[in-house]
Amino acid sequence: MYWSKCFIPTAKEVPVGTEAVSHQLSLRAGLVNMLTSGVYSYLPLGLRVLRRIENIIRQEMNNAQAQELFLPCLQPIEVWQKTGRDKVMEDIMIRFEDNRGRKMCLGPTHEEIITELVRNYVQSYRQLPVTLYQIQTKFRDEIRTRFGIVRALEFIMKDAYSFDRDEEGLKKNYDRMYEAYKNIFKRCGVDVVIVAADSGAMGGDVSHEFLVPALIGEDEIVKCPSCGFEGGVTESQKKDDPCPECQQQLEGHVAIELGHIFQLGTKYSQAQEALFLDDDGKQKPIVMGCYGIGVSRLIAAIIETNNDASGIVWPRQVAPFDVEILPIQIGDEESMQLAKEYYQGLTDAGYEVLVDDRDETAGRKFNDADLIGIPYRIVIGKRALKEGNVEIKSRKTSEIIMVKKEDAVVKMTGLLAE
């Protein structure tokens, strides 16, 4: 893509009323736009990051034998009444009556809807296990939306649901998802702390949270400043407790919850009569698990934990582009010819490339490059070109390599393949 033809509105100023670094940077780098408090649009650059994250999630979900579907936002309240969660979730549920007088809500989550769907199709143990997932918009009418896309009214979630004959099958699926979650967060460049957690409004016995320690967040973990131990703040593990590893005093630390997985058991299938005929001839409720990831929140968490004073420092796998090509003098024919060649060469090699061909000062271009944080930058300037050279710079290490202009694509693809 050529920046002059792209809609990437960057801004120098820190937007008023923002406290989280990820919120400030996502606005300044032109990733998202706030329509109204708690409601955001994804601009082209932000959507690219979202798509890359979604693809990582899809690959790992498919590997975990889950199949993708797409459930509606609109849900009849009567389905929620079966489990009583129309009351439990009342405060955050957006409700309305439609033109036919049906009482509806906007899905804050989809346990009831997926249970209803599976119940219509699954009658026999031979149709189990089945795991389904979607990446979809959810709505929660929170009074205290915070930190931009960390806590919004409308947000994107990946939610998966497993359906098994018995507890043993559930545990297998749960373990599979647990591993998939570790892979997903690792590939997205965030170091998560996994914590045995309370099941809350979801129900069920066993549950784990995937948290990332950050400067902001609404959850808490404990850390040992001495040995590096990290854990959740749970019933058995309080902030005042000594570290189990080295008996030092633990420190509390805020964290962002990115994922939560639950062994639901039969809470929903019993209430909604999602039954199957087992091979012993008995009708039994399907044994369920559910597995959520806050996809839009993950973008914020990645930025929150991957930035410096100049802007975002995208991890390779989720960056909106792999390489930015920055010709300093766009009036210089050789510079622009090289930019074009590099663009073509790297695109042909399967990489996503942005050329900053804007008629802006070198200072503005360098600042914007730091701000939007593409992993590698090829700088084409007349001074270095006199010696036949161009510069490759790593956003993360700030390391600069001078390469012969004719070797830039080969060198760049080498670095990208590392």
Next chain:
Amino acid sequence: MYWSKCFIPTAKEVPVGTEAVSHQLSLRAGLVNMLTSGVYSYLPLGLRVLRRIENIIRQEMNNAQAQELFLPCLQPIEVWQKTGRDKVMEDIMIRFEDNRGRKMCLGPTHEEIITELVRNYVQSYRQLPVTLYQIQTKFRDEIRTRFGIVRALEFIMKDAYSFDRDEEGLKKNYDRMYEAYKNIFKRCGVDVVIVAADSGAMGGDVSHEFLVPALIGEDEIVKCPSCGFEGGVTESQKKDDPCPECQQQLEGHVAIELGHIFQLGTKYSQAQEALFLDDDGKQKPIVMGCYGIGVSRLIAAIIETNNDASGIVWPRQVAPFDVEILPIQIGDEESMQLAKEYYQGLTDAGYEVLVDDRDETAGRKFNDADLIGIPYRIVIGKRALKEGNVEIKSRKTSEIIMVKKEDAVVKMTGLLAE
């Protein structure tokens, strides 16, 4: 994919209360599930079709120099009040007040929201033209939802918006979109009739509709039974008029509206003060166009115009899979070994393959294969295997080719490349 591990719930029976063939087939083939009247889930097979259509649309939009973004479903009513369309669209708009007392609606369309967004970023003629699009869920509270996903409360749309300095720029963008639309529908396997149309609630002067003649639909076109002329029912062209080509009497025909493009002009930019500074130093309203495609409806239209008595006959480019491999005897080792080899060979060649490895009767498998309508089928049966052969069958032509079992992948890739 192996069918035994897939969630593809097919049904023999025609669902009660359905009249349109596309509605019946999309339910029977396990593409969609009705949650409540007018609200549908996309099951894995339906989602595959949706994704293929979306990819075609994305390619053509990107070629037309449009950039993808993603706008919110939730919209503040105050933005709609600027154009007065909160009143115009009142009947179909789903509204609610959120927990902070803000008056909100679910987006039935996004002209106001995109104009608000662009207005925040574009100040100068140098930032124009820009064309933005999204593929996103819309909500219209229609009393008369009909024909399944043809007219639903919640549906998926591609909506694009162009922003230009002047009418000349708008016309260029409009022509570019007009061509992109022709390509999209052609690639999706539907023959559209393009009709100069009334702009209705959108406003503006010039507009075209893209219609597909079908057995159902809420629009109408005229056809000449003699020379094949097709046209819209407009002010100048009535059903009772003679055909302009051959002077025969025209016949009316129902049709499904799949796309509608509009030269909006400055209706929205004036009302919402989306102004730019032109190179003559004057502030002017941005000149807009908007371009919609009913994506979920397109699935219905493809089925409506591509089916026979046995089921769906998917056009190649939008089929959920390219090839179905059907081993008749799953207990036969050689059959299953071949199925696996073919699956691997065709998958490696970049095709999407479904293996029907279910423990079902041959009759059930053949019927389901016809129903879900994958373009090619490789049938592996013990009788043909005795002669060293397998069968390749085209769903569209019913033509069967007998091939040596070791040549099946090569022959199949040859047919797919045609």
